[in-house]
Amino acid sequence: xxxxxxxxxxxxxxxxxxxxxxxxxxxxxxxxxxxxxxxxxxxxxxxxxxxxxxxxxxxxxxxxxxxxxxxxxxxxxxxxxxxxxxxxxxxxxxxxxxxxxxxxxxxxxxxxxxxxxxxxxxxxxxxxxxxxxxxxxxxxxxxxxxxxxxxxxxxxxxxxxxxxxxxxxxxxxxxxxxxxxxxxxxxxxxxxxxxxxxxxxxxxxxxxxxxxxxxxxxxxxxxxxxxxxxxxxxxxxxxxxxxxxxxxxxxxxxxxxxxxxxxxxxxxxxxxxxxxxxxxxxxxxxxxxxxxxxxxxxxxxxxxxxxxxxxxxxxxxxxxxxxxxxxxxxxxxxxxxxxxxxxxxxxxxxxxxxxxxxxxxxxxxxxxxxxxxxxxxxxxxxxxxxxxxxxxxxxxxxxxxxxxxxxxxxxxxxxxxxxxxxxxxxxxxxxxxxxxxxxxxxxxxxxxxxxxxxxxxxxxxxxxxxxxxxxxxxxxxxxxxxxxxxxxxxxxxxxxxxxxxxxxxxxxxxxxxxxxxxxxxxxxxxxxxxxxxxxxxx
Numbered sequence: 007x008x009x010x011x012x013x014x015x016x017x018x019x020x021x022x023x024x025x026x027x028x029x030x031x032x033x034x035x036x037x038x039x040x041x042x043x044x045x046x047x048x049x050x051x052x053x054x055x056x057x058x059x060x061x062x063x064x065x066x067x068x069x070x071x072x073x074x075x076x077x078x079x080x081x082x083x084x085x086x087x088x089x090x091x092x093x094x095x096x097x098x099x100x101x102x103x104x105x106x107x108x109x110x111x112x113x114x115x116x117x118x119x120x121x122x123x124x125x126x127x128x129x130x131x132x133x134x135x136x137x138x139x140x141x142x143x144x145x146x147x148x149x150x151x152x153x154x155x156x157x158x159x160x161x162x163x164x165x166x167x168x169x170x171x172x173x174x175x176x177x178x179x180x181x182x183x184x185x186x187x188x189x190x191x192x193x194x195x196x197x198x199x200x201x202x203x204x205x206x207x208x209x210x211x212x213x214x215x216x217x218x219x220x221x222x223x224x225x226x227x228x229x230x231x232x233x234x235x236x237x238x239x240x241x242x243x244x245x246x247x248x249x250x251x252x253x254x255x256x257x258x259x260x261x262x263x264x265x266x267x268x269x270x271x272x273x274x275x276x277x278x279x280x281x282x283x284x285x286x287x288x289x290x291x292x293x294x295x296x297x298x299x300x301x302x303x304x305x306x307x308x309x310x311x312x313x314x315x316x317x318x319x320x321x322x323x324x325x326x327x328x329x330x331x332x333x334x335x336x337x338x339x340x341x342x343x344x345x346x347x348x349x350x351x352x353x354x355x356x357x358x359x360x361x362x363x364x365x366x367x368x369x370x371x372x373x374x375x376x377x378x379x380x381x382x383x384x385x386x387x388x389x390x391x392x393x394x395x396x397x398x399x400x401x402x403x404x405x406x407x408x409x410x411x412x413x414x415x416x417x418x419x420x421x422x423x424x425x426x427x428x429x430x431x432x433x434x435x436x437x438x439x440x441x442x443x444x445x446x447x448x449x450x451x452x453x454x455x456x457x458x459x460x461x462x463x464x465x466x467x468x469x470x471x472x473x474x475x476x477x478x479x480x481x482x483x484x485x486x487x488x489x490x491x492x493x494x495x496x497x498x499x500x501x502x503x504x505x506x507x508x509x510x511x512x513x514x515x516x517x518x519x520x521x522x523x524x525x526x527x528x529x530x531x532x533x534x535x536x537x538x539x540x541x542x543x544x
Contacts, residue, residue, distance in 0.1 A: 013066075013073035014325075014369065020063040021326025028465055029058055029431050036061050047312040048298035048483040051472040056431045057319045057399075058327065058467050064309075067318040070498065071308050079497045084304055086112040086265070090504035091362050096265040097504040099489070100300045102273035103293035103482070112265040120263075125293075128260060128278055129286035135203065136176060136285065143234035144200040149177060152193050152223060153279040155207035156183040156215045157509075159242075161350050162272025162485075163207075165343040166280045169481050170288060173410060179283040182223075185215035190222055199230035205240040205279050209268070211248035214513070224253060242275045267504050269350050270489060288478050295482025303490045313490035319469055320491070321498055323399045324373050333391065334377035336403040337423040340476055344403065345377035348488055355492050355503040362502045371499050377401075381422045391430065392462050400468040402427050403484070407475040433464020 033039055033055070042064070043055040059067065083089050086096040101110035101117050106125070108118045134140035138147035153163060160183040167179050180193040194202075204227065206220040227235035241254035244261040260275035272280075273293060281289045303313045323329040334345045356372035377383065380402075391398055404423045408416035439460045443453045471487075473480045496503030522528055522539050531539065 010070075010073045013070040016066050017070050017322065017326050020059070020066045021322060024058045024060065024063055024322075025327055027058070027060075029056060029467060030464070032060055043315075045310055045312045045315060047302040047306070047487075049295060049474070049480045050299075050312070050483050050487065052312045052316060052487075053470040053472070054315060054319050056427060056468045056470065057322065058465075059319070059322050063322070064318070067322055068308050070321075071314060071318060071494070074498045074500075076308065076314065076494055076497050080304065080493075083493065084300075086110060086114070086117070088113060090267070090502060092502055092505045092507070095504070097267055097270065098263075098265045099267065099270035099273055100297070102262075102266065103296040103300070103486075105294075105297060112263060117263060117265070124260065124262070124275060125290075128275060128281050129290075131258075131260075132278070132281040132286050135282050142200050142203075143231045143237050146198075146200045148203045148238075149201040150197050151177055151179045151203045151205060151279055151282055152182060152197070153179055153205050153207065154182045154190075154216055154219045154223060155242075155276070156213060157350060157354075158268025158271050159207035159209075159213075159216065159276055161269070161343070161347045163277050163280050165341075165347045165485075166272060166277065166292065166481065167283060168343050169340045169476060170280075170284055170292070170478055172284075175283060177283050179279050182219050183215070185218050187222070190219050194223065194226055199227050199235065199238070202227070203238055203240060203282075205242065205282075206252070206254070207242040207276050207278075209243055209245070209262075209264075211241065211243045211245040211252065214516070220252065240278070242278055268506075269354055272485070284478075291478035292482040295479030295484075296486040297482075298479070299483040299486035299490065303486075313487055314494050316469060316487065317491045317494035317498070319467075320373060320399070321495060323467060325369050327397075329397055329399055330370065330373055331396070331398050332373040332375055333383075333387070333398050333400040334375055334403070335380045335383055335400055335423075335426075336377075337380040337419055338403065338405045338476055339379050340409060341403060341405075342379035344484075345375060347485070349375050351488060352492050352495075354506050354509070356496050356499065356501060357508060358499075358501040361500040363500075367499060367501060369499055371501060372495070380426070381419065384422065384426065388426070391466065392433075397466050399466070400427075400430065401471065402468055403471045403473070405473045405476045409476055427468045427470055429462065429464075430466040430468055431464055433462035433466075434460070436461040 039061060040055050042061055044051065044053045084100060086098045088094050088096055090097050096112040098110060098112045098117065101121055104110060104118065106122045110118045135148050141147050160181060164181045182190050182193045204223045206216065208216045224239060227238050236253040237255060239254040239258065241249040241252065241259045243249050243259065246259060249259045250256065260278055262274040266274050273296060277289060303311060308314050320332065334348055336342065336344050352375055353372050358371055359367050361367055391400065402423050404420060436457050439457045440453055443456060448456065473484065493503055518529055519539060523543055
């Protein structure tokens with residue numbers, strides 16, 4: 007038996023005992039629990055004391071991380087080795103946000119100087135747009151920006167914009183991802199083409215949804231401005247031949263290396279729309295926050311390493327206790343897109359059934375992630391969270407200071423997130439419910455019916471991430487925390503977190519079906535698919 011197999015066995019044994027234990031009881035049993043399970047890192051506080059593990063269980067989890075050689079994998083990751091083994095690429099998004107003058111290498115070749123030059127070029131371009139030095143075809147300054155991308159070319163920039171956008175933006179940024187024509191129609195509605203910049207983000211410049219929307223937006227510009235409209239086009243891509251054919255001027259094309267994965271790309275020129283909309287200084291602060299978390303992840307010992315501990319908590323629930331679903335609930339409306347971002351980050355990265363060696367994965371992999379902003383979700387799915395038949399661990403994210411608005415409302419918001427985390431853990435026993443109903447004079451027969459319905463089982467775990475304020479640095483740190491957490495999980499599960507072959511089959515079949523819907527010859531399909539094509543064929 008290998009050391010790793012033995013370590014997994016010890017985790018399974020520890021979890022079996024944890025499942026029969028009340029989390030709340032651990033606070034009395036372990037006086038140092040809060041201190042041991044609270045970590046401050048890069049402007050964030052991570053508290054894991056409401057997780058089902060004991061401190062002894064934590065040590066078992068740390069032994070698993072050591073047996074999986076997380077530290078050695080981390081070293082290869084930061085060294086720019088080809089950790090994306092199926093595509094023989096590095097995954098070096100940390101280089102994109104490192105302090106200028108760093109010395110990162112991808113596959114042995116230096117990249118930091120090129121990254122620094124691109125950051126400077128992005129900043130200069132953004133400043134020219136923001137100041138009005140660079141104007142549109144008619145001489146009007148740009149007031150609106152339409153960002154077109156999908157997947158990693160959309161989720162990160164959209165999240166960053168929603169989280170940090172000013173109340174009164176000098177340049178408004180609108181996003182288009184879905185090939186459903188309604189989204190583009192809404193994005194363009196009310197805009198003046200003479201004041202609109204279109205930023206198209208696609209590494210290959212062949213992504214079907216993105217290019218369909220991009221061509222429609224380009225045609226909208228050209229219909230109003232003629233061929234001069236092409237000066238309103240910006241491309242984020244490394245496919246220069248395709249961007250030229252599309253019409254984007256060469257000096258408005260921003261590329262990046264193949265060691266930048268889509269879901270890790272917001273730090274690259276993929277974030278150009280945010281650089282323009284928020285300003286280069288804000289974007290640099292975002293990068294600095296992520297770089298601070300990189301430094302923590304790289305240097306902190308496993309027992310005090312925030313991404314490692316968060317990964318271990320999630321793995322303890324997923325693998326040890328058989329909990330395949332996790333909720334992420336930010337109590338900050340500006341972070342309402344965080345669960346969407348994490349769905350791609352975690353489920354595309356780690357939604358794998360085979361190891362890096364092509365063998366069946368020996369353990370269940372990624373949790374399914376869902377969520378939305380609190381307090382809204384308290385009136386939606388929190389009934390399930392508190393009294394449903396499944397235990398669903400929750401990540402709570404809270405912000406101490408409000409970005410704007412009434413401080414009293416922020417206090418109400420904070421009271422809710424604290425109370426929900428407590429309620430999920432402690433619950434409300436049936437004996438207490440019966441006593442309260444009896445004191446209200448409810449008849450005994452009715453108490454028999456009502457008491458079980460009003461009982462809260464509790465013992466439902468949560469992680470708590472606290473930000474002092476939602477500023478660019480802390481947002482960058484938060485996103486990097488989850489990036490590195492996802493990497494650690496991939497190491498534990500022995501999978502490649504940096505490819506995404508699972509998205510390819512549906513895309514290739516869609517191309518085949520499209521030809522048939524457009525009148526091409528019928529292909530071989532199952533009866534249900536063939537019927538749908540026949541019904542919807544033009």
